[in-house]
Amino acid sequence: MGRLTKAEFTTAVRTLRRNKGRSLFTMLGIVIAVTSVITVIGISQGVTDQVTAQTARLGKDVVTILPGQINLGGIFGGLGTFGQSVNGAFSQSDISTISQTSGVTTVLPLSTITGGVISGQDGRHYDIPVIGTTPDFPAVMGQSVAYGMFFDSSGASVNKVILGANAASTLFSQNVPLGQTVTILGQQFIVSGILSLSQIVPFAVNADFNKAVFISNSEAQTLANNTARVYEILAKTVSPAQTAAVADRLNGRLLTAHGGQHDFTILKQGQTITVTNNILQLMTLLTVAIASISLLVGGVGIMNVMLVSVTERMHEIGIRKALGATNWQILRQFVVEAAVLSVTGALAGVVVATTIELGLRLFTDIVPNLSWRADVLACLVSVVVGVIFGSIPALKAARRDPISALRNE
Template identity: 40%
Template sequence: MLGNDIKLAVKSIRSAKWRSFLTMLGIVIGVASVVITISLGQGVRQQLIGQIDHLGSDLITVRPGRLVNRDIAGNITSVNLPAFLGMSSLSENDFRVIKEAPGVGIAVPFAAVNGIPHNDSVEMPDALIVATNENAPAILEQKVEFGAFFSQEETTKEVAIIGQRVAEKLFNENVPIGKSISIRDRTFVVRGVFEGFQSSPLTPNTDYNSAIFVPYEAGKRVSGGNVQIYQVLAKATEKKKTKTTIQAINDGLLNAHAGQADFTILKPNENLIITNTVFNLLTGLIGGIAAISLIVAGIGIMNIMFVSVTERTKEIGLRKAVGGTNRQILGQFLIEAVILSLVGGLFGVMVSFIANILIRISTSLQPVITLPVILISIGVALVVGVIFGMAPAIKAARRDPIEALRHD
C-alpha cells in the first residue's frame, strides 16, 4: 500500500513539474545554506588545528585592536566581533617593542602594501602584497620551492618572493626567477617561488598562494612611506618561556600605548577559540535565515497541497467510494508533501557539494561535509514536510465522499 501511495505521489508531483520545483526551492536554499556554512566552519577548524601543529604551540600572534576580553586568569571570556571589522594597524614602534621584548627570539612583521602588481601584459588585482623581513619563512615554516628568500642584506632591495598562484597568473609558468613585477612605479625582480601554502586561518582574509612578499623597506617605498602592519608573529628563545615572553610583550606594548590595551596577543589555541566563536555566530545567523527559508518553503508546500486537494476532490471521492479509508487518504497526501520536502532537501545537499567544490577550486579553504550534517539536514527537510503537509492531508481525509463526487 505504501508503494502505491508513493507512486501516486510521484505521479502527482510530475504532473506539475514547475509548480513542484518552485515549491521545493525554499527547501533547497535553506538546506544548502546550512550545510555550506557548517562545512566551512568544520574545514577552517581542521585547517587551524593542523596549522597549530605545524607552526608549533609556542607561536605568538600580535594583532591590532582589542579582539577579545579576558578574565583575571587571562582566559578568553568573549570575542569582540566589531574589532575584526576595524581598520586599525600596528605601528613600526609596536614592532620594535615586540622584537626587543625580553625572551623574544624572532619577530616578523606582516604589512599590507597597496597596489596592483602586473607585468607587461597581465594584472593581478586580487594579489596580496606583503612587506616583511627575512625571517618570514622561518616563522611560517614555509619552504621556498624555487630560488631563495631575500637575506638580511637585501631588506632594502626591490626583490620579490611569490606564491604559486602569482607565478601562474602573471607568468604562466612555475619558475619565473629573474622576471619582473611592477607595483605602482617600482619594479621588483622575482627571487623565489614558495611551495604551496595551506589555508591560513591564523592570518584572516589572506591567501598566501596569491601573495607577493617584498622586503619591508621596499614595501614602504611603494606605499609612499606608509604601510599597515596587520600582524606580528613572534617566538620565544625557549619554548618553556613562551608565557613570560607574552607577558613581556604585553607590558612593553601597554607602556608604548600609554596603558591602552588596543592590541591583542594570542597563542595558537586561542585562535581556535576565536574561530569557533566567529563561525558559531555565523552559523547562527545563517541558520536563522535558513529557518525562515524553510518555514516559507513549508508554507508553500502547505498551500500547494491545499490546491492539490481541491483539484483532486473527485479523485478523493472515488477512492472513498471504492473503500479507501481516511487513514489511506491522509497517508497519500502526507507522503506527497514529504516527498516534495525530501527531494528539496536532497537537492539542497547536492547544491552544497557543488558549492564546496567551487570553494575548494577558487580559494584555499577546504570545506568538510560530514555525514551527520547531511542526515540532520535531510531530517529537518522531512520534518518540514510532515508538519506543513499534515493540515492539507487531514482536510483531504475528512472530505465527504458524496460531496466530493459532486464536485466539478
C-alpha cells in the same frame, strides 16, 4: 500495512507525476532550503578546517601581536587582506621591546608599503601588496620556498625580492622568473625566490601571502622613509608550554612602553581561530536562519499543494470512503504524497548542494566540507516540515463526511 503503504506510494507518485509542474514548483522551496543549509554548513565547516590547519602550521609557540584593540567578540572591520593595518601600526621600538622580552626567541615583524610593483617584463604597474619582513619568515610562518631561496640576514639580502606563488604568475609569464627584476617605489629588485603555494584561508584576517611580494623590512623602511607600517609582529617563544607566560610578559612590557595605553592585541595560538570563527559562526547562523525561513516557506508550499490536491480529489476521497477506506487510510495516502514530495525535494537539494560545493572546491579558494551529517540533518528537517505541513490538509480530507465528499464533483 506494508502493502497499503506500497499502494499509497504508487498512487502518490502517479499523482505527482500527473501534475509535474505543480510538483516541481512545490519541491523548489524544499530544494532551495536544503541546498542553502547544506552549502552554508559545508562552507563554514571547510573554512574552519582551513583556518585550523593554517594556524596549526604556525606552531603553538608563536604569539601574534596586532596593533589596535581588537574586540575578540566580533571583529567585522577585519574582513579583508590588511584588516588590522587600519587600526594603527607598531614602531621600531616596539619591535625591539618585544625582542628584548625574555622567552622570545625570534621576532618577525610584517610591514607593508604602498605603491605596488612594476614588472620588469612588461613595465606595467601591478597593484600587489609589498610586505617587509625578516629572513625568519619561512621558519616562523612554516612557509616553504619553491624556487630559489629566501633572503638571509647577510648583506646579500639587498635588492632581493621574494614573490608569492600567485604574484609570480601575475607579474611574469614565464614559469620560474628567478633573476627577473621588479621595480618597487623606483628601486629595482631581483627576484631571488618564489614561495610555494600556501593554503590560504578565505575570510581570514591574515594577508594572502600567495598574492604578495616580500622584501626585507629594513629596505621597506628605507624605501618608505620609515613610514612602512608594521601591521603585525609574530613572536616565537622558547617552548609551547611557556607561550602563555611570555604573552603575559609581552602584554606588560608593551603596556609600559605605550604609557599604559592598551592599543595592541596579543593573540595566543588558537585565538586567531576564534577571531575568524566568530565571523563564520555569525554568518552560518544568519544563513541557517534564512534557510530555515525558506524551509518554512517550502513547507507552506507543500501545504498549499496538498490543499489543492485534496480539494481536487474530494470526490475520489468520497468514493474511497464509500468503498470502506477509514479516515486513517485516507490520511496516510496524502501524508505519503507529502512525504514523497519532500523526500524528493530534499534529495534534489542534496544533489544541488553537492554540485555547488564541488564547484566551489574547483573554482574558488573555499574548500567546503562535504559532510553526510549536514545532508541527513537538512533532509530530515525538510521531510519533517513537509510531512507536518502536508498532514494539515490531509487531516481535513480524511475527516470529511463521505456523503458530502461524494457530492463534490
